[in-house]
Amino acid sequence: MEKKIIYLRDTDSAQQERINDFFTLFSNELRDANLVDLVQLVKIADIGLYEKGVAVKILPENIVYSGIKNTDVKKIIEETVKNNKIIKELLYEKKSKQVRAVLKNCGYIDPESMEDYIAAGGYKALVKVLTEMKPENVVDELKKSGLRGRGGAGYPTWMKWNFARGMNSPEKYVICNGDEGDPGAYMDRSVLEGDPHSVLEGMIIAGYTIGSSKGFFYIRAEYPLAVERVQKAIDQAIAAGLLGNNILGSGFNFELEIRLGAGAFVCGEETALIASIEGKRGTPHPRPPYPSVKGLWEKPTIINNVETLANIPALIVGGGAKFASIGTEKSKGTKVFALTGKVKNSGLVEVPMGITLREIIFDIGGGILNNRAIKAIQTGGPSGGVIPQEFLDTPVDYENLGKLGSIMGSGGMIAIDETDCLVDLAKFYLKFCVDESCGKCAPCRLGGYQLLRILEKISEGNGELEDLNRLKKISYAMQKASLCGLGQSASNPVFSTIRYFEEEYKQHIVNKKCPAGKCKALVYFKILPQKCKKCGLCMKNCPSNAILGSREAGYVIDPQKCIKCGACFDVCKFKAVMKE
Amino acid sequence: MKKLTKEDILSVDPAKKDLGKSWIKVGMSTCGVAAGADEVYATLIDEAKKRNIEIDIRKCGCQGACSVEPLVEVNVEGLPKVLYGRVTKDVAITILERHVRNKKLLNDYIFEIN
Numbered sequence: 134m135e136k137k138i139i140y141l142r143d144t145d146s147a148q149q150e151r152i153n154d155f156f157t158l159f160s161n162e163l164r165d166a167n168l169v170d171l172v173q174l175v176k177i178a179d180i181g182l183y184e185k186g187v188a189v190k191i192l193p194e195n196i197v198y199s200g201i202k203n204t205d206v207k208k209i210i211e212e213t214v215k216n217n218k219i220i221k222e223l224l225y226e227k228k229s230k231q232v233r234a235v236l237k238n239c240g241y242i243d244p245e246s247m248e249d250y251i252a253a254g255g256y257k258a259l260v261k262v263l264t265e266m267k268p269e270n271v272v273d274e275l276k277k278s279g280l281r282g283r284g285g286a287g288y289p290t291w292m293k294w295n296f297a298r299g300m301n302s303p304e305k306y307v308i309c310n311g312d313e314g315d316p317g318a319y320m321d322r323s324v325l326e327g328d329p330h331s332v333l334e335g336m337i338i339a340g341y342t343i344g345s346s347k348g349f350f351y352i353r354a355e356y357p358l359a360v361e362r363v364q365k366a367i368d369q370a371i372a373a374g375l376l377g378n379n380i381l382g383s384g385f386n387f388e389l390e391i392r393l394g395a396g397a398f399v400c401g402e403e404t405a406l407i408a409s410i411e412g413k414r415g416t417p418h419p420r421p422p423y424p425s426v427k428g429l430w431e432k433p434t435i436i437n438n439v440e441t442l443a444n445i446p447a448l449i450v451g452g453g454a455k456f457a458s459i460g461t462e463k464s465k466g467t468k469v470f471a472l473t474g475k476v477k478n479s480g481l482v483e484v485p486m487g488i489t490l491r492e493i494i495f496d497i498g499g500g501i502l503n504n505r506a507i508k509a510i511q512t513g514g515p516s517g518g519v520i521p522q523e524f525l526d527t528p529v530d531y532e533n534l535g536k537l538g539s540i541m542g543s544g545g546m547i548a549i550d551e552t553d554c555l556v557d558l559a560k561f562y563l564k565f566c567v568d569e570s571c572g573k574c575a576p577c578r579l580g581g582y583q584l585l586r587i588l589e590k591i592s593e594g595n596g597e598l599e600d601l602n603r604l605k606k607i608s609y610a611m612q613k614a615s616l617c618g619l620g621q622s623a624s625n626p627v628f629s630t631i632r633y634f635e636e637e638y639k640q641h642i643v644n645k646k647c648p649a650g651k652c653k654a655l656v657y658f659k660i661l662p663q664k665c666k667k668c669g670l671c672m673k674n675c676p677s678n679a680i681l682g683s684r685e686a687g688y689v690i691d692p693q694k695c696i697k698c699g700a701c702f703d704v705c706k707f708k709a710v711m712k713e
Numbered sequence: 714m715k716k717l718t719k720e721d722i723l724s725v726d727p728a729k730k731d732l733g734k735s736w737i738k739v740g741m742s743t744c745g746v747a748a749g750a751d752e753v754y755a756t757l758i759d760e761a762k763k764r765n766i767e768i769d770i771r772k773c774g775c776q777g778a779c780s781v782e783p784l785v786e787v788n789v790e791g792l793p794k795v796l797y798g799r800v801t802k803d804v805a806i807t808i809l810e811r812h813v814r815n816k817k818l819l820n821d822y823i824f825e826i827n
Contacts, residue, residue, distance in 0.1 A: 138793065138818065140825070177823035178781070178798060190825070192793050240740055240776035240786070251717075254727030260719045319744070326742040327774020358743050374716035381719050478826060480779035 137214060138173045140190040142180040144199070146477075146504060152176060155187055158206045166210055179478070181227065183499045188225065198223035230496050232459065234467045235443045236483045239327030244362050247369040250330040256375060258449035262338050263383040266449075268298055271342040277453030279465035284310060284401075284438030285516065285542045286618075287464070287531040293435050296425035297343040300433035305345035307336050308410070308429065308436040311352035311359070312394045312401040315514025316565060318545035320469040321439035323481055325352065325359035328443065329366040333389065335442030337375070338449065340387045343435055348387065351406055353394040364391055398569035402617045403436045405571070416573045417617035438543065440469055460486035464530035474511070474547035475502045484529070491525040494548055505550040509633070513542025515562040516622035518629025519555065538629040540622070554651035555630040555637050560588045566623035577620025580611040584627055592652040596642035604631060650712050653697045657713055660688050660701075664709035671701035671710060733790070735768050737808070740784040742775035748782035749801070756805045757785075766809050778826045787812055798824040 139159065143152040159174050180188050186200035191213055198209065201223055212218040242249040250256070262271060275291035282288045297305060309332060313321040325332060336348045350367075352360050367389050370376040378386045392410050399405045400415040407429050409415035428434025444466060448456045457465045464486040470493065473479045477499035484493060490510055494500070501507050509519040518539035520527070527533050531541050549558065567581040584607050587600050608624035615621045631638060640646050647655040660671070660680075667687050672680040679694035680701060690701070702710045739745070739754045757770050768789075776784050781798030787808060788794045795818060797808060804822060811817050 136791070140823070173818060175818045175823065176820040177825065178821055179824040179826055181825045236777065239742075239774040240738070240784075242773060243771050244774045245772065251722060251725055252727070252730045254725065256717075256722045257725075260722050264719065323742055323744070323775040323777075356743070358746070381717070478778065478780050480826075481775060481777040483777075 134168075134171055134215065135193075136171055136173075137194075138175060138192040139214070140175055140177045140180060140192065141187075142177050142182075142189075143187050144180065144182045144185045145187075146184070146500075151187065155201075155203075155206070158203060159210075162206050162210045166215070168210070168214065172214060179499075181229075182225065183477075183495065185225065197225045197227045199225040230488060230492055231483055232467050232485045233483050234447055234459075235324060235331075235440055235469055236327070236481065237447070238331060239323055239481075242328065244327050244329055245365055247330060247366065247373060250328070254450070255330055255446070256334055258446035259334050259337055259375065260381060261449055262341055263381055263385060268342045268344065271338065271449070272298060274449060274453040278448050278456035279453075279460070279463075280441065280444055280448060280456065281464065281531065282438055283440035283444070283468065283543065285513065285540060287541060290437065290441055293425055293437070294339065294342050296423070297345075297433045297435045300426065302433050304347075304430075304432045305343055306429045306432060306434040307339045307343065307345050307348035308406065308434060309336055309348070309350045309439060309442055310401060310403070310406060310436050311350060311356070311439050312406060313356075313439070313543060314353065314398040314401055314569075315516075315543055315545045316562075317473045317547055318471045318514055318543055320471050320481060320544045322356050322359050324439050324443050324469075325356065326362055329359075329363045330370070331443045331446055332363075332439055333366050333370055333376075335437075335445035336389060337380070337387050338445050339435060339437065339442065341385050343433070345435075346386045346388065348389045349410055349429075350389065350391045351394060351400075351410060352391060353400075354396060360391060360393065367391070397571070398565075399571045399617070399619050402619055404617065406436065407434065416571045417619075419616060440544070461528060461530045463532055468529070468541070468544060470544045470546045472498050472546050472548070475505065475507075475550040475553070476500070476548040477502055486530045487528045489526050489528055490520065493529070493546065494525070498548065501548060501550050505552065507548060508551050508553060509549045509555070511539075511547040511549060511558065511626075512545065513540035513625075514545040515565045516540060516618065516625055517542045517545070518625045519549065519558070519633060520629075521633040538625070538632055540625070552649050552651075554592075554647050554649040555634045556588065556592050556641055556647070557649075557651045559626045559630045560585065560592060562626040563588060563623065566619065570619065570623070574614075574616035574620060576611045576614040577616070577623060580607050580615075581620070581623050583607055584611075584624060588627070591638065591641050592647070593654040594641070594645045594652075596638075598639070598642055600642065601631060601635070601638060646713070650699075656697050657692070658690050658695060658697065658699070658702060659711045659713070660690060661709050661711055662687055664707050666707050666709070668706075670704050670706070674700045674704045676700060731788075735789045735813075736787075737768055737770045737813070738773040738786040739770070740774065740776050740782065740786075741772040744775055744779045745782045745784060750783035752802060753783050753785065753800050753805045756802045757809065760806050760809055761813075764809060764814075766813055768809075768813055778824055781824055781826075784824075789813055789816065792816055792818065796824050796826075797822045 188199040190197045280290045400409045405415045405417040424434045469483045509521045572578045611624045677696045679691045682688035785797045785800045
């Protein structure tokens with residue numbers, strides 16, 4: 134028998150002690166079967182299955198069994214380990230729900246080495262484009278692929294490129310928008326840091342397609358490592374002759390430069406971004422004219438998101454039709470999400486379009502922390518909205534998320550559980566947009582501020598029912614009248630939380646209660662004498678000396694001094710501190 | 714660096730990259746560095762030298778499992794490719810001794826996330 138490895142993992146989060154018993158059981162059986170030298174038994178930390186009982190994986194055959202019982206151990210060793218027979222009733226057919234296209238090199242290659250990128254098949258798309266394809270062929274491939282902008286709005290990439298290609302101008306520009314600023318989103322950072330050459334290759338191809346010889350990387354200065362690695366990639370490409378004059382003997386010239394964003398969220402909006410590169414104050418201006426007609430220095434310009442450009446090389450090598458074979462009718466390919474919030478495995482995931490939210494949260498994300506109930510999912514950052522848990526089975530694509538009142542956005546996805554307050558969440562995002570509003574147009578500058586004032590009033594317990602109508606009215610005005618995407622979408626979190634969680638707003642307004650216990654002004658802590666064991670732990674942990682009493686007399690909370698931090702609630706072992 | 718030609722790029726077969734080689738990769742994007750990947754990388758380089766363990770130790774980008782950074786991926790002949798998470802200095806040394814030298818996998822640090 135050849136050497137084998139058995140992975141062992143208890144996938145039930147509630148029963149972490151059980152795994153040691155199984156480890157002993159397996160060890161004993163292996164010893165009895167004289168297999169100790171041939172089989173390595175390893176307890177692992179995650180097997181990619183959740184709440185499916187004890188699971189084992191047998192390598193090198195990659196057989197996964199789930200929900201195994203004590204009595205199955207002997208059988209597994211006899212049949213599968215010794216005789217390579219699969220036990221059908223235990224088998225778990227594990228299929229990865231992720232598809233790595235954009236992230237395929239992230240974690241696979243050395244991002245600071247161009248040789249490594251080329252060894253992984255890099256720059257083949259560039260060679261193909263320069264030797265075999267005319268610009269119109271590239272546009273055709275993009276059209277076939279159905280690739281849409283990954284920055285949020287989902288505009289078809291081929292149309293953008295085709296407009297710019299059709300413009301008659303000696304100077305045109307390609308811009309990579311790396312001004313990723315949504316709270317909790319870092320997809321672009323990871324791509325720039327993990328695989329900078331793929332974005333570079335996408336930009337060179339874009340330049341060739343629209344007839345441009347100059348491109349800009351616009352990266353926010355808060356991403357120093359990304360800036361460093363992109364600069365290294367540019368230097369390497371220049372040294373190797375992949376940037377500069379007469380690239381690979383084709384007669385095509387292209388150069389690239391980095392421009393740093395100075396930290397304004399609004400500079401992710403394309404017209405503000407252009408102003409920022411030009412050295413002006415980063416404020417948006419009305420469209421049309423669109424950048425593909427009059428962009429940087431009034432010349433035709435295409436602006437693409439990092440992820441869009443990183444999609445290009447694989448799309449060209451594999452062909453548009455192959456790209457379009459993944460996804461839904463109107464949204465093709467894969468999407469990278471930054472999965473955060475109250476989810477067990479937070480991180481970057483890349484999934485095919487059309488996967489359901491439930492699969493992302495529970496199969497990839499491993500479910501909600503502490504096994505609490507999921508309440509909603511927030512997508513699209515401050516421009517997006519919340520999707521309540523009733524809609525978890527919705528397939529993810531641009532249209533579906535739009536119908537639910539949210540957006541795909543750049544790819545932030547935040548899991549919200551029952552301990553989160555939606556009024557508080559709306560307030561958080563709104564505050565972000567108010568801080569980041571550039572102040573140029575009145576609807577955004579004044580509307581955002583007023584919305585925030587009303588939300589603060591509600592969360593302090595001073596709200597009135599008429600406030601709900603006011604919120605809706607102001608939101609509507611902002612959506613219709615703001616100059617750019619920031620103001621138009623800033624009210625989305627408010628709109629969508631009212632749409633799905635009006636009851637929670639009313640609890641705050643009418644009953645003056647915050648069901649999740651997040652809005653401090655509406656929360657009260659009380660010690661229940663009948664449950665209190667007089668241990669004094671709460672008093673020891675109170676940072677504001679608000680707990681009075683002694684081990685003999687018991688304890689009470691002084692509401693005047695209480696800062697509602699919840700420390701007593703968290704430390705009490707007897708659930709004697711009540712929050713309401 | 715010399716100028717590349719089309720043939721240089723087209724002649725590469727991506728399937729053959731690192732075929733049959735042994736290596737250790739440390740995820741060194743911002744998420745990894747924030748969790749201490751710098752230290753883990755330095756430890757691996759130093760300790761491998763000290764212990765006369767010859768293995769190619771490299772940097773790479775983010776593997777996606779940000780909640781269990783720093784991530785270290787190890788590929789040693791005769792063993793499956795393994796992704797270790799929450800790697801500390803001590804775990805890094807154990808990886809060199811136990812995994813690379815003695816070809817035994819470590820308990821409790823392997824993550825199989827898709």
